[in-house]
Amino acid sequence: MQKKDLDWKNIGFGYTQTDYRYVSNYKNGAWDEGGLSTDANIVLGECACVLQYAQTCFEGLKAYSTADGKIVCFRPDLNATRMADSCRRMKMPVFPEEKFVEAVVETVKANAQFVPPYGTGASLYIRPYMFGADAILGVKPANEFQFRVFCSPVGPYFKGGVKPLHLRISDYDRAAPRGTGHIKAGLNYAMSLYAIVDAHEKGYDENVYLDSATRTHIEETGGANIIFVTKEGNIVTPKSDTILPSITRRSLLQVATDYLGIKAEEREISIDEISSFTECGLCGTAAVISPVGTIDDHGKIITFNEGKNEMGPVIKRLYETLRAIQMCEIPAPKGWIKEIL
Numbered sequence: 001m002q003k004k005d006l007d008w009k010n011i012g013f014g015y016t017q018t019d020y021r022y023v024s025n026y027k028n029g030a031w032d033e034g035g036l037s038t039d040a041n042i043v044l045g046e047c048a049c050v051l052q053y054a055q056t057c058f059e060g061l062k063a064y065s066t067a068d069g070k071i072v073c074f075r076p077d078l079n080a081t082r083m084a085d086s087c088r089r090m091k092m093p094v095f096p097e098e099k100f101v102e103a104v105v106e107t108v109k110a111n112a113q114f115v116p117p118y119g120t121g122a123s124l125y126i127r128p129y130m131f132g133a134d135a136i137l138g139v140k141p142a143n144e145f146q147f148r149v150f151c152s153p154v155g156p157y158f159k160g161g162v163k164p165l166h167l168r169i170s171d172y173d174r175a176a177p178r179g180t181g182h183i184k185a186g187l188n189y190a191m192s193l194y195a196i197v198d199a200h201e202k203g204y205d206e207n208v209y210l211d212s213a214t215r216t217h218i219e220e221t222g223g224a225n226i227i228f229v230t231k232e233g234n235i236v237t238p239k240s241d242t243i244l245p246s247i248t249r250r251s252l253l254q255v256a257t258d259y260l261g262i263k264a265e266e267r268e269i270s271i272d273e274i275s276s277f278t279e280c281g282l283c284g285t286a287a288v289i290s291p292v293g294t295i296d297d298h299g300k301i302i303t304f305n306e307g308k309n310e311m312g313p314v315i316k317r318l319y320e321t322l323r324a325i326q327m328c329e330i331p332a333p334k335g336w337i338k339e340i341l
Helices: 049-053 074-090 099-112 185-189 194-202 247-258 271-276 313-326
Strands: 021-027 035-037 056-058 061-065 073-076 125-130 145-154 165-169 206-210 219-223 223-228 235-238 264-265 281-285 288-297 300-303 335-337
Touching: 021 099, 049 125, 056 185, 073 099, 074 099, 074 271, 099 125, 099 145, 185 264, 194 206, 219 223, 219 235, 223 247, 223 313, 235 247, 235 313, 247 264, 247 281, 247 288, 247 300, 247 313, 271 288, 271 300, 281 313, 288 313
Parallel strands: 165 206, 165 288, 235 264
Antiparallel strands: 021 035, 021 145, 056 125, 061 073, 061 125, 073 335, 125 145, 206 219, 223 235, 223 281, 281 288, 288 300
């Protein structure tokens, strides 16, 4: 297949408009048939619910080119389930999970020329999302909604090589107990913008948030789940009802146990014990795992991987194994890879 004339090896991690996107509308209690559109613009009234009360949620996943010329996607069924959970919590109509996967497949197929070639380190980022579309002035859910899927070719997250991140323990809270921290709602990310800009201005790459009830346990960062490695070489990751259930984290834990023979567990992690861990990483769709070099706990600097400017050995094995599964270089567990073309 002829690919678009793009500088694939130097493409950044940003938005590039593609030819097609999927659009479906909910009105009078039902979703329409939905289909592809060449129009990248959305027309909304000034009183649209999403603009007034932020009734919106989204997902993020990727499609890849494999060595044998196929185009595949990684675990889109889990994105469909997570979006359904987000919709229920946000009082939005659930877009059928099977149809969600079909919409992703249809969108990627239509934009196959934008899927970066194998070996470039780039991929096709896919963004399904939904929002309240009709005019709502009083505080209540919308009556009409739009579900859309667009995609954009993106470069590797580690542009120019892996550089361990410098994090800080944040004085801000990410999510309230019994709030919306466990769903992928736009409002969760909006509230983190002040804190992330403040962190960047002070020389940090990200914020590490504590549980807002007691401020004694590690939760996650503004845009990713967090993983630690113990002195024994085991994997531990925080467990909490206010953490977004990362599909990448879930996959990494299974890779650790089934592929690498590493013990992995989810449990509460006290802020007082993080200095005992040897490695740390942030996990998510964008980079699989970003290594963490240091965490600043109000002047107390906790260093991982002995201060080396590279991925730690356990984090590196996890990263390389999951990437090989995603690229179909090694066999994947049943149901993990969705072949598109």
